[in-house]
Amino acid sequence: MFNKEIECMPVKKLKELQLERLKWSIRHAFDNVPFYKKKFEAAGFHPDQFKDFDDMQRIPFLTKQDMRDNYPYGLFAVPLNKIVRVHASSGTTGNATVIGHTKNDLNVFSELVARSLSSYGVTGDDIIQVAYGYGLFTGGLGLHYGSERLGALTVPMSGGNTPRQLMFIKDFGVTVFGSTPSYALNIADFIEKNMPDFKMESTKLRIGVFGAEPWTEGMRSEIERRLKIDAYDIYGLSELMGPGVSYECKNKSGLHLGEDNFYAEIINPDTGELLPEGERGEIVYTSLTKEALPVIRYRSRDITRLFRDGCSCGRTLIKMDRVTGRSDDMLIIRGVNVFPSQIESVLMKFEGIEPHYQIIVDRKGPLDDIEVMVEVNERLFSDEIKVMNDLSKNISNHFKSSLGISAKITLVEPQTIPRSEGKSARVIDKRKI
Amino acid sequence: MNVTQLSAFVSNKPGHLQKVLKVLAENNINIITLTIAETVDFGILRMIVNDAEKGHKVLKDNNITASITDVLALEIDDTPGSLYKALDVFAKMNLNIEYMYAFSEKRQGKAVMIFRFEDIEAAKTALQDNGYNIVRKIDIIGEN
Numbered sequence: 375m376f377n378k379e380i381e382c383m384p385v386k387k388l389k390e391l392q393l394e395r396l397k398w399s400i401r402h403a404f405d406n407v408p409f410y411k412k413k414f415e416a417a418g419f420h421p422d423q424f425k426d427f428d429d430m431q432r433i434p435f436l437t438k439q440d441m442r443d444n445y446p447y448g449l450f451a452v453p454l455n456k457i458v459r460v461h462a463s464s465g466t467t468g469n470a471t472v473i474g475h476t477k478n479d480l481n482v483f484s485e486l487v488a489r490s491l492s493s494y495g496v497t498g499d500d501i502i503q504v505a506y507g508y509g510l511f512t513g514g515l516g517l518h519y520g521s522e523r524l525g526a527l528t529v530p531m532s533g534g535n536t537p538r539q540l541m542f543i544k545d546f547g548v549t550v551f552g553s554t555p556s557y558a559l560n561i562a563d564f565i566e567k568n569m570p571d572f573k574m575e576s577t578k579l580r581i582g583v584f585g586a587e588p589w590t591e592g593m594r595s596e597i598e599r600r601l602k603i604d605a606y607d608i609y610g611l612s613e614l615m616g617p618g619v620s621y622e623c624k625n626k627s628g629l630h631l632g633e634d635n636f637y638a639e640i641i642n643p644d645t646g647e648l649l650p651e652g653e654r655g656e657i658v659y660t661s662l663t664k665e666a667l668p669v670i671r672y673r674s675r676d677i678t679r680l681f682r683d684g685c686s687c688g689r690t691l692i693k694m695d696r697v698t699g700r701s702d703d704m705l706i707i708r709g710v711n712v713f714p715s716q717i718e719s720v721l722m723k724f725e726g727i728e729p730h731y732q733i734i735v736d737r738k739g740p741l742d743d744i745e746v747m748v749e750v751n752e753r754l755f756s757d758e759i760k761v762m763n764d765l766s767k768n769i770s771n772h773f774k775s776s777l778g779i780s781a782k783i784t785l786v787e788p789q790t791i792p793r794s795e796g797k798s799a800r801v802i803d804k805r806k807i
Numbered sequence: 808m809n810v811t812q813l814s815a816f817v818s819n820k821p822g823h824l825q826k827v828l829k830v831l832a833e834n835n836i837n838i839i840t841l842t843i844a845e846t847v848d849f850g851i852l853r854m855i856v857n858d859a860e861k862g863h864k865v866l867k868d869n870n871i872t873a874s875i876t877d878v879l880a881l882e883i884d885d886t887p888g889s890l891y892k893a894l895d896v897f898a899k900m901n902l903n904i905e906y907m908y909a910f911s912e913k914r915q916g917k918a919v920m921i922f923r924f925e926d927i928e929a930a931k932t933a934l935q936d937n938g939y940n941i942v943r944k945i946d947i948i949g950e951n
Contacts (some may be wrong), residue, residue, distance in 0.1 A: 398936035
């Protein structure tokens with residue numbers, strides 16, 4: 375364990391630490407960021423009124439739009455000469471979101487990534503290949519500095535160029551690999567198609583660090599089976615920091631949240647109302663130690679739940695479920711709320727179905743149509759039409775019974791659904807609503 | 808001996824069937840007869856070829872989903888009522904034909920039918936008991 379004192383701190387003590395840091399963070403935002411001051415005052419809130427966790431609900435939320443509106447430096451709470459790095463989101467839907475970090479912020483960032491790696495069983499003796507993109511995106515540099523903090527040999531590969539990734543895994547004796555889960559599957563496809571003689575067993579790879587996009591248990595077992603590794607989830611968001619906000623332990627049963635640096639609440643995404651511990655909803659974050667850009671009640675749009683289960687790994691840090699979707703990519707199909715990940719878990723129940731699928735939602739006439747494209751590989755194929763039709767019917771019935779929606783299943787040829795090297799675009803919404 | 812059929816999954820879109828045929832052509836696979844079962848979204852191309860194993864391999868190598876299956880090739884007289892009589896054997900034995908198709912050319916004045924059964928051995932026995940000639944793989948593709 376990288377920081378036993380914090381990671382195994384008794385819950386009562388941890389909460390005291392959080393409360394003390396919350397007070398500082400809220401005051402820091404109010405005193406140094408005019409935007410927060412104005413926003414708090416408009417909501418009738420003053421930091422002096424903040425006494426206990428219950429008072430959180432009096433503070434207004436921070437949204438992604440607020441961050442865009444303050445492009446580029448509007449939310450910084452320290453002078454620019456104290457900022458040593460910025461990261462930014464791509465900004466395809468408006469202004470980019472720019473996040474600044476002080477030296478201390480980066481220290482916290484690398485420690486949290488080091489804690490994550492250590493939690494998967496990675497040590498300073500490991501060789502880590504970082505196949506997340508380097509640059510403004512937090513994945514590459516985030517994992518990179520965490521790996522160095524742990525003292526591991528770090529290979530800064532960045533994403534893409536699969537043959538070279540595989541060559542280095544083999545030649546460098548790489549033991550740990552980090553990328554998006556869809557890129558890991560991309561690599562497995564590549565090996566199967568182009569390098570049938572490449573045996574994963576002949577490499578030293580043992581652990582995979584996957585994050586930056588939602589994935590499921592089905593994808594995990596697919597990656598573990600095909601790449602012959604243990605696959606762990608790392609979670610984060612650039613608005614807060616990047617990967618390492620929460621991380622799985624060996625139990626693979628939820629992600630421990632870095633509670634000494636972040637305070638999390640779960641709300642009903644429609645009403646903004648606080649939900650009790652254990653209930654599923656949108657997770658809202660408040661940073662506790664961030665100097666450059668304090669984040670107060672940020673609406674992440676990520677859907678999960680928070681719970682303490684006395685984890686056998688010894689960590690007392692609260693756990694969150696693997697993020698199963700986002701409140702904003704939630705599909706409402708004929709009035710039914712559906713997350714793409716739920717569609718995936720239905721597909722994963724079928725032996726032989728690969729985790730490459732695409733969902734197309736369209737509205738022809740008054741009703742929504744959902745079409746799920748599934749690639750037919752040799753395990754699903756039959757020379758008899760009735761067997762193929764039974765397969766589609768069977769999948770369709772499962773959709774009906776588990777999600778309550780009627781989906782049209784379209785069987786397509788292998789490799790027709792686009793693979794992405796970054797985040798997969800699995801849902802195409804053609805509706806004009 | 809049964810005849811080996813090569814089947815391929817083909818999207819029901821322009822150019823897709825051609826892609827399969829191109830792969831077979833480039834690998835010198837000759838199609839002796841074929842049939843397509845189609846649905847709105849996809850078709851299943853079923854073929855008798857000169858080398859089914861090789862055909863299967865080259866399709867796989869080109870990311871085309873394919874499989875090989877044993878089917879029954881049956882020689883019947885090219886006269887009215889011959890197919891009716893042959894099917895009578897299956898009906899009496901309660902053997903369900905999954906699908907069937909015909910050879911495009913006659914062989915020594917006889918027609919050749921391809922049948923797909925759930926239980927190919929039962930069908931063979933029933934036919935042989937009734938004096939039918941089951942065509943062997945080697946007769947169809949010729950010796951080379």
